[in-house]
Amino acid sequence: MIWSSASEFWSMGGYGVYVWGSMGVSAALMALEVMLTRWGRQQALDAVCEAMEAQTLDAEAVRDPVASSSGTTRQTTFNPGAVT
Amino acid sequence: MASWVLTAMDLACQKAQRTLFEGVSFSVPAGSWLHIEGGNGCGKTSLLRILCGLSPAARGQVLWPSARHALRLRPDRSVLHYIGHALGLKPDLTACENLCFDAQASGLALSREQALQALAEQGLQSRAHLPVRVLSQGQRQGVALARLRTSPASLWVLDEPLVGLDAQATATARALLQSHVDAGGAIVMTSHHDVGLQGPGARLQLGARGAA
Amino acid sequence: MKLFHYAAPQHFYPLAGRLWPALAVLATALALAGLWVGFMVAPSDAQQGQAYRIIYIHVPVSWLAMIIYLAMAFWSVLGLVFNTRLSGLMTRALAPTGALLAFLSLWTGALWGKPMWGTYWVWDARLTSMLILLFLYLGYIALTSAIEDPRRSDRAGALVAVVGAVNVPIIYFSVQWWNTLHQGASVSFTQSPRMASVMLTGMLLMSLAVWLYAAAIALWRVRSLILVRESHALWVQLLPEVQAHRTLRGAT
Amino acid sequence: MNALALPSPWQAISGVLRRDLRMALRRKSEWLGAVFFFVLVAALFPLAIGPEPDTLRLIGPGVLWVAALLASMLSLGRLFEADHQDGSLEQLALSAAPLSWSISAKLLAHWLISGLPLVLLSPLLGLQFGLAPEALGMLALTLLIGTPVLSLLGAIGAALTLGVRGGGVLQSLLLLPLYVPVLVFGTGAVDAQMRGLGGQAHVSVLLALLLATAALSPWACAAAVRLALE
Numbered sequence: 084m085i086w087s088s089a090s091e092f093w094s095m096g097g098y099g100v101y102v103w104g105s106m107g108v109s110a111a112l113m114a115l116e117v118m119l120t121r122w123g124r125q126q127a128l129d130a131v132c133e134a135m136e137a138q139t140l141d142a143e144a145v146r147d148p149v150a151s152s153s154g155t156t157r158q159t160t161f162n163p164g165a166v167t
Numbered sequence: 168m169a170s171w172v173l174t175a176m177d178l179a180c181q182k183a184q185r186t187l188f189e190g191v192s193f194s195v196p197a198g199s200w201l202h203i204e205g206g207n208g209c210g211k212t213s214l215l216r217i218l219c220g221l222s223p224a225a226r227g228q229v230l231w232p233s234a235r236h237a238l239r240l241r242p243d244r245s246v247l248h249y250i251g252h253a254l255g256l257k258p259d260l261t262a263c264e265n266l267c268f269d270a271q272a273s274g275l276a277l278s279r280e281q282a283l284q285a286l287a288e289q290g291l292q293s294r295a296h297l298p299v300r301v302l303s304q305g306q307r308q309g310v311a312l313a314r315l316r317t318s319p320a321s322l323w324v325l326d327e328p329l330v331g332l333d334a335q336a337t338a339t340a341r342a343l344l345q346s347h348v349d350a351g352g353a354i355v356m357t358s359h360h361d362v363g364l365q366g367p368g369a370r371l372q373l374g375a376r377g378a379a
Numbered sequence: 380m381k382l383f384h385y386a387a388p389q390h391f392y393p394l395a396g397r398l399w400p401a402l403a404v405l406a407t408a409l410a411l412a413g414l415w416v417g418f419m420v421a422p423s424d425a426q427q428g429q430a431y432r433i434i435y436i437h438v439p440v441s442w443l444a445m446i447i448y449l450a451m452a453f454w455s456v457l458g459l460v461f462n463t464r465l466s467g468l469m470t471r472a473l474a475p476t477g478a479l480l481a482f483l484s485l486w487t488g489a490l491w492g493k494p495m496w497g498t499y500w501v502w503d504a505r506l507t508s509m510l511i512l513l514f515l516y517l518g519y520i521a522l523t524s525a526i527e528d529p530r531r532s533d534r535a536g537a538l539v540a541v542v543g544a545v546n547v548p549i550i551y552f553s554v555q556w557w558n559t560l561h562q563g564a565s566v567s568f569t570q571s572p573r574m575a576s577v578m579l580t581g582m583l584l585m586s587l588a589v590w591l592y593a594a595a596i597a598l599w600r601v602r603s604l605i606l607v608r609e610s611h612a613l614w615v616q617l618l619p620e621v622q623a624h625r626t627l628r629g630a631t
Numbered sequence: 632m633n634a635l636a637l638p639s640p641w642q643a644i645s646g647v648l649r650r651d652l653r654m655a656l657r658r659k660s661e662w663l664g665a666v667f668f669f670v671l672v673a674a675l676f677p678l679a680i681g682p683e684p685d686t687l688r689l690i691g692p693g694v695l696w697v698a699a700l701l702a703s704m705l706s707l708g709r710l711f712e713a714d715h716q717d718g719s720l721e722q723l724a725l726s727a728a729p730l731s732w733s734i735s736a737k738l739l740a741h742w743l744i745s746g747l748p749l750v751l752l753s754p755l756l757g758l759q760f761g762l763a764p765e766a767l768g769m770l771a772l773t774l775l776i777g778t779p780v781l782s783l784l785g786a787i788g789a790a791l792t793l794g795v796r797g798g799g800v801l802q803s804l805l806l807l808p809l810y811v812p813v814l815v816f817g818t819g820a821v822d823a824q825m826r827g828l829g830g831q832a833h834v835s836v837l838l839a840l841l842l843a844t845a846a847l848s849p850w851a852c853a854a855a856v857r858l859a860l861e
Contacts, residue, residue, distance in 0.1 A: 085422060092418075096429030098494050105433050105487035109440065113592065116479055120600050127603035128624040134184075134610035135625070183528065184611050221721060222861040243727045253718025257650070259657045268653075269719070271646030274639075274727030459854075511808045518805040525795045534858050535791050539805060542787060542851060546809050549840075553812035557819060 172196040173218070173322055173353060178227035180213045187213055188373050189226070197321070200344075200354040200364050205373030211357040212252070214373065215324050218355060219249045231322070244273040248320035250328065254311040258300035262286055262310045265299055270317060277317050289313040290339060305331040312340050323347060325356040386463040388605045389614050399598035406591035413584030421578045430494040434578075437487035439586035440480045441505070443593055444512060445547075447477035451519070452544030455537035465601075467533025468608060470540055471523055472601035476593045478516035484509050504558040508551045515543040529608060643728030644736040651740035662744045665706035669749050672698035673756040684761045691760030692770055692821035699749045699774055700781060700810055704803060706745040707785040710737065711793050711856065724860055731849040734856065738786050738849070746778030762825070769824040769834075773817040776837045783841075783848035784809045790855035812840060 086092040095102045172194050179189035187210030195201045203211050216222045218229055220241040231242040256265050263282050270277035286295045289309045299307060308331050315323060328344070329337050341362060344354055348366050356362065385391050417435035424431040451470045458466030488506050489499040500506070519539050526532035609615045655662055676694045677687055714720040723733050753774050754767040762770065788806040792798035816837045820830030 085419065095432070096423060098428065098430035101430055101490045101494050102432050105436055105490040108486055109436050109483050112479055112483060116476065116596060120596060120603070123600060123603045127606035128621060129628070130607045131610040131615055131621050132625050132628055135616050138611070184608075219725065221724060242725070244722070244725050245727050247725070249721065249725060251718055251721060253716065253721070255718035255722040257654060257717065257719060259654050260650070264650075264653070268646055268650040269722060272643055272650060272726060272728075272733065273722060274643040276642075511811055514804065514808045518801075518808065521801050521804055522791060522795075525792070525797060525801055528861075531858050531861060535855065538787075538791060538851060538855055538858075543808070545847075546812070549812050550808065553815040553836075557815045 173355070174230045175218065176228050178214065178217060178229070179225045180210050180217060181225040182210070182213065186225070191227070191371070191373070193369065193371055195353045195355055196367075197353055198348060198351045199367040199369070200348050200356070202362065202368065202370045203355065203357045203373060204370060209373045211373055212326055215249070215251070215326050215355065215357065219247060219324050221249070244275060244318065244320060246320055247322045247324060248315060248318040249324045250311050250315065251326045254307055256299045256307055256310055259298055261296045261298055262291060262302070262313070263295045265310060266314050266317060269314060275319060281317055285313040285316040286310070288316060288339070290336065305333055305336060308332055309336055312343060316343065321352045323352065323354045323356075325354065327358055328356055329358055329360065329362065383463075386461070386465050388465050388468065388609055389612070391465055392602055392605050395598040395602050399595045402591045402595035402598070406588050406595055409584050409591065410588035413581055413588050416577060416584060417581035421581050422575065427495065430491065433487055433491040435581055435585050437484060437491055438582055439589040440487060441484040441509060442586055443589050444477055444481035444484050444509065446590070447473050447480065447593055448512060448515065448547065449544060451477065451540045455540040458533060458537045459541065464608070467537060468601050468604045469597070470536060471533070472597045472604055473593075474516055474520050474523070475600070476596050478513060478520060480589070480593065481509055481513040481516055485513065502558065504551070504555040507554045507558070511550050511554070512547065515547070519543070640728035640732050643726055644732050647723070647733050647736040648740050651737055652743065655740070655744045661709050662706055665702045665745050666748045666752065668705055669698050669702035670752065670756065672701065673759065677759060687760045688762060688825070691757060691762050692766070692818045692825075694760070695753055695756055695770060696774070696777075696814055696818045699753065699778060700814060702749060703745055703778055703781040704785055704806060706741070707789045707802060708799060710741050710786055710789045715793050715859065720856065721860055724857060729853075730856065731853040734786070734852045735849040738782055738852075741786070742779050742782040746782055749778055750774045766821055766825045769830050770821045772834065773820045773830070773837060776834065776841050777813050777817045780813045780837070780841050780844050781810065783844040786852045787848055787855060790852045790859065793856070793859035813837065816840070
């Protein structure tokens with residue numbers, strides 16, 4: 084352990100702003116990417132469920148077109164597009 | 168022309184992850200025609216583009232006719248002639264220039280006289296030297312059909328060939344198609360109204376699950 | 380053939396599912412070890428004092444930004460040649476992480492430049508090339524998200540990645556030439572500090588950590604992309620997590 | 632009455648070339664606009680930076696090269712977009728001649744219309760920046776070699792973003808990184824010339840870039856165009 088005290092560690096020989104600036108931002112952005120990927124996962128699961136619902140609606144439309152079209156036609160508005 | 172046949176085996180097409188049609192198989196021998204029918208958005212144009220090798224089929228395969236053997240690779244203008252919704256005419260060039268340059272750009276030989284004669288047969292001789300942009304939609308369709316007259320291809324793939332034509336132009340177009348089939352060529356076309364071609368032919372209903 | 384067994388998204392999905400958590404855990408362990416060595420064990424540098432410790436994040440991130448782009452080019456060539464669906468998805472999964480690491484490389488490079496040369500931005504050959512690499516990443520991401528049709532956007536993206544990869548060495552060479560040509564007052568960035576062995580181990584540990592982090596994130600993201608891309612396939616709809624999500628959605 | 636003999640692909644290429652040139656001559660507004668853009672941008676910088684001859688001489692090559700680069704990028708939209716809209720790109724894809732050959736003919740026509748005028752105008756504009764005669768000569772030479780490379784690389788961007796919403800902005804984002812080597816060696820040659828070192832090294836690298844892109848770009852464009860036609 085080369086640091087005598089915690090404050091010396093944080094000051095980093097006077098360059099604390101630069102060292103912790105770069106380390107901090109890197110850690111923050113990586114954490115942000117992890118959260119974004121988790122959010123993307125939920126979006127993907129939503130997309131699959133909506134696709135399944137769209138398919139069941141299509142199946143109904145083929146079986147009895149009049150009944151199903153009169154009901155509210157669910158528009159699959161969600162376009163997964165770019166899931167980052 | 169040696170006897171050949173255009174065969175399509177178990178074609179399927181997907182657009183934006185939705186299957187437009189699947190299990191479509193047919194064969195069009197020389198001297199016959201195929202009329203593809205179906206509602207809007209059932210994939211008629213996509214099927215034609217697959218037949219031209221422009222877009223890939225999700226499943227299945229197409230064998231194109233050629234003088235010697237069935238071609239597996241992509242066909243070209245010497246074997247097949249495609250007219251889509253967009254007619255492929257340059258608006259700034261005159262009808263005659265369009266025919267000549269298009270033939271030359273596609274690696275085919277065509278003289279001015281042949282082009283002018285084809286336009287005359289289609290009843291457009293008076294407009295042969297006008298820029299295409301001043302022509303009406305029906306006349307542009309006529310220019311596209313005139314290009315068909317000069318094409319060496321034995322297989323014609325036509326998307327709505329008679330749309331926008333007046334009665335007289337429709338008659339000449341129908342005669343052109345009929346003469347091509349009688350001369351041993353083949354036509355695959357989509358059209359909302361009945362073209363009424365005689366001779367061996369078939370109809371293909373797209374859109375119903377697992378078309379014939 | 381075994382190789383192509385995992386080229387199908389259906390088989391790659393469970394494999395990625397098992398791989399990425401393991402890689403993530405390994406990455407965090409290596410990162411902690413690397414940081415400990417880098418910040419607690421390694422001595423301060425003779426000339427640069429404590430500021431040199433930024434290399435423990437700057438160098439790994441710069442390496443990875445370059446390696447990820449090459450990986451994207453590799454997957455793209457695979458996709459163009461073998462027409463496998465998975466390659467387009469894998470390239471698309473790698474791109475955001477690569478772009479992030481390229482940006483971090485510039486960010487940490489600037490923060491290191493300030494104490495060393497008094498300016499945040501040095502037109503050094505490697506920093507400039509990294510800036511251009513960031514543009515290549517953004518170009519790929521913009522193109523693939525602008526094209527709706529999945530198949531076309533995969534292949535267009537693959538073309539851009541391959542053309543970009545062919546140009547990376549040419550760009551680096553021309554920027555290097557340009558830098559030496561206009562050799563101004565600023566000291567060049569190229570002579571990195573003499574590496575004491577313990578510093579080197581710290582940096583290598585961090586490089587491995589960032590490498591595993593990138594792999595884990597990419598595999599995790601490719602799973603979501605596979606779900607979206609194959610949402611119409613039956614095997615996706617029968618997945619346990621999809622069923623669980625469906626009941627959850629049904630409940631709300 | 633069918634056309635029988637199939638002429639060689641060279642005939643097809645000359646057909647595409649003559650057709651594009653004839654169309655460009657009939658519709659001058661498009662490509663003349665790009666040339667005027669080049670002249671205007673080159674005229675704006677002295678107004679912005681001041682008439683002081685030394686600074687103008689220093690920034691002259693860089694400004695003219697960047698203006699030429701932006702002007703050639705401006706005229707890229709016209710390369711495939713019109714043909715894609717009216718269906719002639721499909722007919723070209725179905726042509727008996729290989730698609731990459733037809734595309735190289737289109738690129739040559741595009742360069743003759745958008746690249747060559749820049750080369751011919753550059754000495755004239757160079758005078759505004761007070762460049763010495765040899766520097767003007769080197770500038771014209773580097774543009775003569777460089778603008779085809781800009782067209783060849785730009786064609787890949789144009790083909791990739793064919794029919795894509797917001798394609799123009801996307802094109803510049805895709806192409807600017809690829810334009811860096813040409814810009815560096817183009818301006819470097821003129822700079823070296825002005826400092827008396829002679830720009831032969833830079834010119835040879837520019838020629839290498841030209842040969843490389845001339846070999847690879849038509850193939851990549853053909854692949855991208857086939858992709859866009861799907």
